[in-house]
Amino acid sequence: MKLEKEIHGDTTLVTVLENRIDAAVAIQFKDGMREVTETDQARFVIDMANVNFVDSSGLGAIVSVMKMVGTNRKLELAGLTTSVQKVFRLTRMDTVFTIHAHVGEAFEDEIPLN
Amino acid sequence: MATPRSALQPIRHFILPANPLAVRTVLTDVRKYLTGFGLSGDDKNSVQIVLGEVLNNIVEHACADVGGQIWLDVSVDPEGLACTVQDDGKAMEGGSLPSATAPELGEVTDELPEGGFGWSLIQRLATQIQYFREEERNRLTFTVGFSS
Numbered sequence: 001m002k003l004e005k006e007i008h009g010d011t012t013l014v015t016v017l018e019n020r021i022d023a024a025v026a027i028q029f030k031d032g033m034r035e036v037t038e039t040d041q042a043r044f045v046i047d048m049a050n051v052n053f054v055d056s057s058g059l060g061a062i063v064s065v066m067k068m069v070g071t072n073r074k075l076e077l078a079g080l081t082t083s084v085q086k087v088f089r090l091t092r093m094d095t096v097f098t099i100h101a102h103v104g105e106a107f108e109d110e111i112p113l114n
Numbered sequence: 115m116a117t118p119r120s121a122l123q124p125i126r127h128f129i130l131p132a133n134p135l136a137v138r139t140v141l142t143d144v145r146k147y148l149t150g151f152g153l154s155g156d157d158k159n160s161v162q163i164v165l166g167e168v169l170n171n172i173v174e175h176a177c178a179d180v181g182g183q184i185w186l187d188v189s190v191d192p193e194g195l196a197c198t199v200q201d202d203g204k205a206m207e208g209g210s211l212p213s214a215t216a217p218e219l220g221e222v223t224d225e226l227p228e229g230g231f232g233w234s235l236i237q238r239l240a241t242q243i244q245y246f247r248e249e250e251r252n253r254l255t256f257t258v259g260f261s262s
Contacts, residue, residue, distance in 0.1 A: 023170040024134035053141075055166045056235060060228035071223050083159040090238050091231045092219055 001028035005036060008107065011043040012036060015103075016051050021058030029058070033065045042073050047103040049079030054087050066097070078103040128186040130169075132177035132201065137169040140186060151190050157260045160239045161195050164258045167232040168199055176203030176252055194241070194259040205247045 002017035014036055021029050037044060046065075048054075054062070062077075069075040078100040080088065088094040100106045126147055130136040141162050148158055165186070172184055185200040206212075217227035217234075236243070240256040247253075 020138065022134070022138065022166065023173065024138055053162065053166070055163070055170060056229070056232040057170065059231055063226050063228045066226065067224060082155065083162065086156070086159055087163060087235065090235055096219055096226065 001025045001032050003029075003032045003036065007041075010041055011045060011107075012039065012041045013045050013047060013103070013106075015047040015049075019050060020053040021048075021051055021061060022053060022055045023057040026057040026061040030061045030064055033061075034068055037065065037068045043076070044069055044074065045076045045078055045100075045103065045106045047078050048084060049081070049103065052081050052083055054084045056087075056091075059087060059091060059093060062097075063093070074098070076100060076106055078106050123190045125187050125189045128188075130184050130186070132173045132182040132184050132203065134170065134173055136184075137166065137173060140169065141166055144186075144188060147188070148190070148195075153260060157258075160261075161258045164236050164239045164256070165197070167236050168197075168254060168256075171232055172199070172201045172203060172252070176201050176206070178203075180204065191257065192260075194257040196257050197240075197255065199254045201252050202250060203252060206245055206252060211243065211245050 004015040004017055006013040006015070014033070016029075018025065033046075044065075046062075066075050076098040079102050080099060085094070088097070088099070128140050128143060130140050144165060145158060145162060148161065169184060169186070172182075176182065177184075180203060182201055182203040185198075187198040189196045212233045217230040219226060236256070240258050243254070243256040245252070245254050
C-alpha cells in the first residue's frame with residue numbers, strides 16, 4: 001500500500017499511489033495512515049485521484065482514519081473518481097467528509113510563490 | 115460493433131478461490147467481459163461494486179477460516195447483469211439475507227460506523243436477490259440493474 005507524503009505547513013498531503021482501497025489492502029491502508037496521523041499536524045488531505053475503486057472495507061478504513069485524526073484536527077479527501085463518488089453517495093459518507101473535486105482546491109488559500 | 119443486448123446472451127463462467135486477490139482479478143475479468151455490450155461507465159461501476167461486496171462477503175464470512183471455492187456465472191440481459199454466485203463455505207447465519215439497512219451515521223465522529231455498508235450497497239444496486247442453501251453450497255442469485 002503505497003502512500004506518498006508531503007508537508008505543507010501544518011497540513012500533510014497524502015497521495016494514495018494504489019488504484020484500489022479494498023478488502024485486500026484495507027488493513028495496510030489503515031496501518032500506513034496511522035503512521036502519517038501520529039504526528040502533530042493539524043490537517044490531513046488525502047489525494048485519491050489514483051484510486052478508481054473503494055469497497056465497503058476501504059470505506060471502513062477511511063472512516064477509521066477519520067477517527068485517528070480526531071475531532072480537533074481536520075481530514076479532507078480530494079480527487080474522488082466517479083466510482084468512488086458513487087460509493088460515498090450511496091452510503092451517505094459524502095455528507096460526513098469534506099471532499100474537494102481535486103487536490104488543488106484543498107490548497108487554494110496558500111500564498112503562491114512569485 | 116457492439117453486441118445487441120436484446121439477443122439471448124450466453125452465460126460466462128468464472129471460478130476462483132475464496133481470497134481477496136482472486137476477487138480483484140475476477141472483478142477485472144468481468145469488467146473486460148462487459149466491454150462491447152455498450153454499457154455506460156456507471157453501469158459497469160455498479161456491477162463492480164455489487165460483485166465486489168458479494169464476493170468479499172463470501173471470503174470474509176462463508177469461507178472465513180475454512181477457505182473455499184467460488185463459482186460466478188453472469189449473463190447480460192436487457193435489464194441488467196444476471197448473476198449467480200455459488201460457494202462451498204458455511205451457510206448464511208439464520209439461513210437468510212442480512213438486513214439491508216445501512217448503518218446510521220449519527221453526528222459524532224467517534225461513533226461513525228466502520229462496517230455494515232456492504233449489504234446496503236448490494237440492496238441499493240441489485241434486484242431479485244435470492245439465497246439458497248443446497249447440498250453444502252450457498253447460492254445467491256441477483257440482477258445488477260442497468261440504468262441505460
